[in-house]
Amino acid sequence: MSNLRVCFHSYSERFVKRFLSKVDVRDENECWPWLGAVSKKLNRGLIKFEGPTEYAYRVSYKIFKEKIPKGFDICHSCDNGIYCNPKHLWPGTRKQNMEDCIKKGRNSLPPRFEGEQHPQAKLTEEDVLEIKILLKQNRTQKIIALQFNVTPTSISYIKRGKTWRHLL
Numbered sequence: 001m002s003n004l005r006v007c008f009h010s011y012s013e014r015f016v017k018r019f020l021s022k023v024d025v026r027d028e029n030e031c032w033p034w035l036g037a038v039s040k041k042l043n044r045g046l047i048k049f050e051g052p053t054e055y056a057y058r059v060s061y062k063i064f065k066e067k068i069p070k071g072f073d074i075c076h077s078c079d080n081g082i083y084c085n086p087k088h089l090w091p092g093t094r095k096q097n098m099e100d101c102i103k104k105g106r107n108s109l110p111p112r113f114e115g116e117q118h119p120q121a122k123l124t125e126e127d128v129l130e131i132k133i134l135l136k137q138n139r140t141q142k143i144i145a146l147q148f149n150v151t152p153t154s155i156s157y158i159k160r161g162k163t164w165r166h167l168l
């Protein structure tokens with residue numbers, strides 16, 4: 001971790017300690033496996049501590065790099081969602097992220113169209129996780145819909161589990 005600097009702009013010191021206790025921190029160029037909870041379906045590490053559930057690799061990016069720019073996804077150069085070496089993470093637009101997946105022929109995708117892989121989906125998995133968090137915070141469906149540029153019906157479907165059921 002020689003060249004890595006931990007930042008506390010997004011999380012408390014307690015949170016950062018907890019996060020690091022669940023990461024197998026290896027050489028700075030190696031992949032760092034997440035040792036905590038994993039969503040098997042999404043093949044991504046999950047952390048829940050002092051707040052909503054988040055993807056471990058996104059937390060890693062925020063702790064070691066910076067806040068995630070609005071509208072950007074965090075992409076993995078090593079292409080495995082359970083790893084969280086911040087050196088292997090980069091912010092990309094949704095389009096870049098999708099192109100990257102296609103280019104690499106990512107094989108961790110579920111076989112059926114589900115969620116954001118559906119050709120008509122306007123929301124990414126990250127968006128839906130955020131929407132679920134906002135719903136829990138009792139934001140109105142109308143406001144959330146405006147924020148994500150979708151219809152209030154889409155938000156209502158997410159709330160009732162009619163769509164995006166595979167997400168936690």
Ligand SMILES: [Zn+2]
Binds near residue numbers: 030031079083084
């Ligand atoms: Zn990696």
